[in-house]
Amino acid sequence: MIDTNQIRQRMDKVVDIFGQDAGTIRTGRANPGLIENVSVAVYGGQQMRLKELGSITVPDVRSLVFQPWDQSIISEIKNGIMAANLGFTPVVDGQLIRIALPQLTTEQREDYVRLLGRKLEGAREMIRGVRGDNRKDLVDAKNEKMISEDEYKRDEAELQKITDEYMGKLEQMSEKKEKEIRGE
Numbered sequence: 696m697i698d699t700n701q702i703r704q705r706m707d708k709v710v711d712i713f714g715q716d717a718g719t720i721r722t723g724r725a726n727p728g729l730i731e732n733v734s735v736a737v738y739g740g741q742q743m744r745l746k747e748l749g750s751i752t753v754p755d756v757r758s759l760v761f762q763p764w765d766q767s768i769i770s771e772i773k774n775g776i777m778a779a780n781l782g783f784t785p786v787v788d789g790q791l792i793r794i795a796l797p798q799l800t801t802e803q804r805e806d807y808v809r810l811l812g813r814k815l816e817g818a819r820e821m822i823r824g825v826r827g828d829n830r831k832d833l834v835d836a837k838n839e840k841m842i843s844e845d846e847y848k849r850d851e852a853e854l855q856k857i858t859d860e861y862m863g864k865l866e867q868m869s870e871k872k873e874k875e876i877r878g879e
Contacts, residue, residue, distance in 0.1 A: 696842045697829055697850045699857060705825045706861040713818035713865055720807050720814075721782075722875040723799050725759050727751040730794070735775030737768045748772060761785070761792040799878075807876045815869045819862065826858045 718728035731746040745751065749763035749772070761776075763769050773792055776785040785792045799807075830851065837847040 696836055696846055697833065697854055699853065702825060702829055702854065702857055706822055706857065709818055709821040709825065710861060710864050710868070712821075713814065714868060716814050716818075717811060717868060717872045720811055720872065720876065721796070721799065721803075722807075722872070723804075723878045724756045724875065725753045725796055727753060727759065729781065729796075730759060730761065730776060730779075733776055733779045733781070735772050737771045737775075745772070745776075757796045757798070759794040759796070761794070762790065763792070766790055804876055804878070808873055811869060811872055811876065815865060818865050822858060822861050822865070826854060829854055 715728075718726065719732070721729060727746075731744065731751055733745050734742045735745060735748065737743055737748065745761060748765070748768070749761055752760045752762070754760055761772065763772055769787055769790070769792065773785045773787055776792070776794070783794050783796055785794050833842070833847055833850050833854070836842045837844065842850070
């Protein structure tokens with residue numbers, strides 16, 4: 696009765712969203728994900744993300760370099776990065792924008808770990824939402840005598856097994872990211 700492919704697709708989307716969301720959390724290391732989705736007003740107010748405007752490289756663990764494809768908008772890009780209030784200052788160096796990442800304090804690391812925990816809980820709630828939608832469909836099918844009690848129990852057990860699998864994936868991603876944040 697349940698469509699496990701559809702359930703897995705929805706839960707995969709949740710895992711992808713969590714992965715992207717967690718990627719924006721600073722660790723002690725430079726990562727293009729810190730700035731790639733920053734929106735900048737260019738070409739007369741049009742909002743574009745940095746990854747659409749140039750390339751981002753990581754020359755060392757504490758710095759990022761952004762090279763715009765169009766040099767005429769370099770000052771708008773610099774101002775957009777500053778306006779994003781990410782906690783670091785971009786510096787125009789010829790045709791590049793260099794960003795030095797300050798060392799994280801222990802307090803900042805703990806704040807980021809708490810932020811990761813909130814994001815993880817949000818992802819868990821989305822997984823539970825997918826499970827709840829499908830469980831409701833199962834209950835409705837059972838009440839309307841479209842499936843037997845045995846089919847209901849089997850499908851419900853399969854749904855819980857898939858849910859547990861995806862909760863485990865989220866947990867693994869979170870643990871890995873927490874170690875990066877703590878610098879372990």
